[in-house]
Amino acid sequence: MRKFLYATVASATLMLTAPAAMADPVNVSDFKLAPRIAERVASGEPLNIFVSYHDVSNEFSPFVRSGVERADKMEGVNARFIGPVGADADAQISEIETLSSQMDGLAISSVSSDALAPLINRIIAAGIPVITYNTDNGESDRLVFAGQDLIQSGREAGKLMADVLDGKGRVIITTLDAAAQWSLDRESGAREALAEHPGIEVVRTLNTGTDPQEIYAAIENAMLADSKITGILSLECCSTPPAGEWVDRNGRVGDIKVVGFDLLDQTVELVSKGVVQATIDQAPERQGYEAVNLLVSFLGGKTIDDLDTGVGIYTPDNIAEVMK
Secondary structure: OOOEEEEEEOOEEEEEEOOOOOOOOEOHHHOOOOHHHHHHHHHOOOEEEEEEOOOOOOOOHHHHHHHHHHHHOOOOEEEEEEOOOOOOHHHHHHHHHHHHHHOOEEEEOOOOHHHHHHHHHHHHHOOOOEEEEOEOOOOOOOOOEEEOOHHHHHHHHHHHHHHHOOOEEEEEEEEOOOOOHHHHHHHHHHHHHHOOOOEEEEEEEEEOOOOHHHHHHHHHHHHHHOOOOOEEEEOOOOOHHHHHHHHHHOOOEOOEEEEEEOOOHHHHHHHHOOOOOEEEEOOHHHHHHHHHHHHHHHHOOOOEOOEEOOEEEEOOOOOHHHHO
């Protein structure tokens, strides 16, 4: 049985769960560092830590970047935030390969688990420690993972959707990238939770793409095509506001329930107005910071382990804490 811990952060219900694919604790003594990195560590030179995010153009990215920038202020650390513009696996691979000779450590959120796993393994084989954050890559030899248990957060989103629908209704699931592993994990958790309610039908998964106007248009077309939809469950940051915006513009507040993810300014406002019924925070700033901190700790000789950033649930009842 998996263990669950509950805490309160800014009045949010925060559930911490052990990540689905637990790594064993690791220590640098069990890792063969590249000689150049071992020399830098021994001499006390600043460590060059690179943090690669799977799409630096999306609206979630600045939150992660801010955590990396906070870590960059640590003594003896040069932290650099990198990543492709758009969810482009080839671009992410190319950038990492180009910069790998400068890396003392790499934290990566993969565009594609399948595409990036071989690269992660090559980087590790070259003696450069690699951890994953935000989105895990359990198929690779990564050392540990820092972030939210994506399957569990999907379950929590599904439970919230079922609650606000009183256990009955027709739901569409929206996602920026239905083929991405993070999306597949969240969707599997959400569908699992919704399947416990025979009165709820998941009509379809809507792949919206990443352009804001296209996201809104995709949601609008889906809603116009099926007037009996009563719930929209977004799996990420960026289709949550368009879903709420469509409901608000069309005078359907209360009739159509929206549950989503993250604390973009527009999402917070929509939750405060009761347009969006709930949103789940995954602590992106902390993820960016801890991605660097774990690698620095590892190179400094400390044993590191998976770090779960939890599931923070915000509703109209507690969203004011975020607005402060």
